[in-house]
Amino acid sequence: MSTATATTPVFPTFEQVYQGLAGQIGMLREMAPQPTKSDEQRLKGAVDTLIEETNADEAVWLESCIHCGQCTNACHYFQATGEAKYAPMRKMDLYRRVYQREISPMRWWHRLVSKPVKLSDFEEASELIYDSCSECGRCTMVCPMGIDTASLVHHMRSAMVAAELVPPELAALRMEQKNMGTVFGSSPDALKQMVDTIREQAGVEIPLDKDKADVMVLSSAVDLVANGNGLLATAKIMNHLGIDWTIRSDGFESANFGLLSGDMSLWKHQVDPIIEAAQKVGAKTLVIAECGHAYPALRWNPMLSSGELPFEMMYMSEFLGKQAKAGNLKLRPLEGKVTYHDPCKTGRRGGAFDEPRAVLKAMDADLVELPANKEYNWCCGGGAGIFLLENATRLRDESFKIKIREVNDTGAESVVVSCASCRLNFEAGRQKNHWDKQLHSLVELVADHLIEDETTARGQARGAAA
Ligand code: SF4
Ligand code: SF4
Incomplete structure (x- = not known):
């Protein structure tokens, strides 16, 4: 059985990523602001x-x-x-x-x-x-x-x-993003550091802060402070496709604690620099990292007339699906039976159902659907920030058992997800329940199954020349 992270030893395993983040999440309650008004x-x-x-x-x-x-x-x-x-x-x-x-x-x-x-x-x-x-x-x-x-x-x-009744964990991250512009410390410096680490340790180039590019890609706090494999995988795929792309330090963060907490002004404040950066570089496409809530934060933002922007916005699974459908992704077969979990925000509320499945098809995957899938897929229980809330532990744990039953019913050996928050919640549930399923991120799975050939080399040369 191939695994998503086995071929990228530069960064910790996702199991370790989860454990590290869980420690940081545990400290959020102490950092929450107190009410200031009567x-x-x-x-x-x-x-x-x-x-x-x-x-x-x-x-x-x-x-x-x-x-x-x-x-x-x-x-x-x-x-x-x-x-x-x-x-x-x-x-x-x-x-x-x-x-x-x-x-x-x-x-x-x-x-x-x-x-x-x-x-x-x-x-x-x-x-x-x-x-x-x-x-x-x-x-x-x-x-x-x-x-x-x-x-x-x-x-x-x-x-x-x-x-002033936002739960302490969301309140702490809301204040961090509002006051510092970071989430768990995911600053432009952290991005630069991650780009350098990926170049030095994995030999993969990330075109940071290009003036002009066809595609602008977002990252997320989870990628920058815990799971470098997500950004590494993204870079491998973009370079493989020979795409003229960039990631910008003035607009890279997918996570939006304005949306999650309910703070509309922070929501907009966080989205504006991304839109400005994409316009500045002349991007034709903005690719949103595997961060489920970033999709509604940008694509369905009621404060943005998305249709009037000079670029299209795509979630990572949509971008990969489009490339797979166009025959641009040459991928090794994925071994073993897999199932796919549709993140609520990109699936039921966004309609991105066919694209991730097209990617799995390009890997010749033995995909078996969950009993309730696509529009009727069950939420993993951790969405909309619930993954972070200590008070929601019982509800989250109990509702995840629905997901365990559904996955077990398929007989799949592994679950593919395309949302860092879902993946963290799955990992939490996997560890707590000693569940024997493997978890894959779609973007990491694709990066680990790329076939390098002459076409790829030509594509990369075109990308480098652009
Ligand atoms: S109780 Fe019936 S009408 Fe009311 S929200 Fe539920 S389904 Fe809709
Ligand atoms: S969590 Fe429950 S109440 Fe909330 S949107 Fe989903 S089904 Fe409806």
């Missing part, structure tokens, strides 16, 4: 945020739930625990109360029959808004009214930012 200001900020962010879609979703319960079994946190409070429709209760009392046409009536909202209501809602909703969108697939619970939960996260 309780009255925090409550007013939360309510005002919901009022401001409620448009026609939100109003319709909040008005139209018929409490049919269809969504209940679709949520992995309910499935895993059987606890009614984790049913998706419960996660919008507080938002609906604010809506009914403050905005709805019948607000005069709701003010007579419902209790005023208090800060303690937002405190109590934290478990539903952060720990038990990965914003996976699975419940929307079965809702007869098409209610997008994930979006409503996201608005609630914005309200929680205003109420």
Whole structure:
């Protein structure tokens, strides 16, 4: 059985990467900022945020739930625990109360029959808004009214930012990204250091900070501070294809703790330099690293008119799939039976289903689909930042058992994922459950199966000359 990391000894194994990161995550709670405003200001900020962010879609979703319960079994946190409070429709209760009392046409009536909202209501809602909703969108697939619970939960996260009720781990990383521009210390210096390490130890060149390039690639904090194999693999593939590419130190970070915490201004603040850098280099394509939430942060960003940008944005699995479909990726066969986990943000919410499968086909992989796959794939339980939250440990661990059962049912020996967060959560679950499956990152798998031939050499020469 071939493995994703066995041929790249420059960096630690992913098992070691996970253990190292787990230590850093454990320290985040102590670094979290304390509330700075009065309780009255925090409550007013939360309510005002919901009022401001409620448009026609939100109003319709909040008005139209018929409490049919269809969504209940679709949520992995309910499935895993059987606890009614984790049913998706419960996660919008507080938002609906604010809506009914403050905005709805019948607000005069709701003010007579419902209790005023208090800060303690937002405190109590934290478990539903952060720990038990990965914003996976699975419940929307079965809702007869098409209610997008994930979006409503996201608005609630914005309200929680205003109420200074972001869970400590996300709050600490939000403040780091806001104040320092880094995530776990992933600075431009860390990028430069990683580029040098990859050149010196693996002999692979990374064209850092080119003035002009057809393709601009993003990296992520996980790649820079823990798993250099992700960036190394990306560089090997880009060089192999002879692509005119770059990575820019003024816009490289995929991770976005504005999106994860609910801080809209940080979300935008983090995305703007990436867009500017891509425009500056004249990129035709922006490739987003294997970082699931970076996909909605950029591609589906409500503050960006993505369609009007002079470049297209692609997730790494989409880019690889496009290359595979065009016959540009010549890959050695992948041995053993594998299954593929669709990250919620790129799959169900992004539609990137065919592309990763095209890559596996180019490896002649014996792919066996999970019982629930593509649009109905179960979230791994760690999305939307939940992987980082200590308070969510039980929910995360229990819901991951759904994934274990599903993978075991396929008889696959290994699981391929294309999201660093999913992969970390899978690794956590693998270690905790002494699970005998191997885990692969799609981009690392491709890099480790490249066939070097004359065509490749010609492509590389073209890339070098560009
Ligand atoms: S499926 Fe839709 S309408 Fe039915 S309870 Fe859930 S959110 Fe409400
Ligand atoms: S979006 Fe996903 S995690 Fe959130 S309530 Fe729906 S099914 Fe559950």
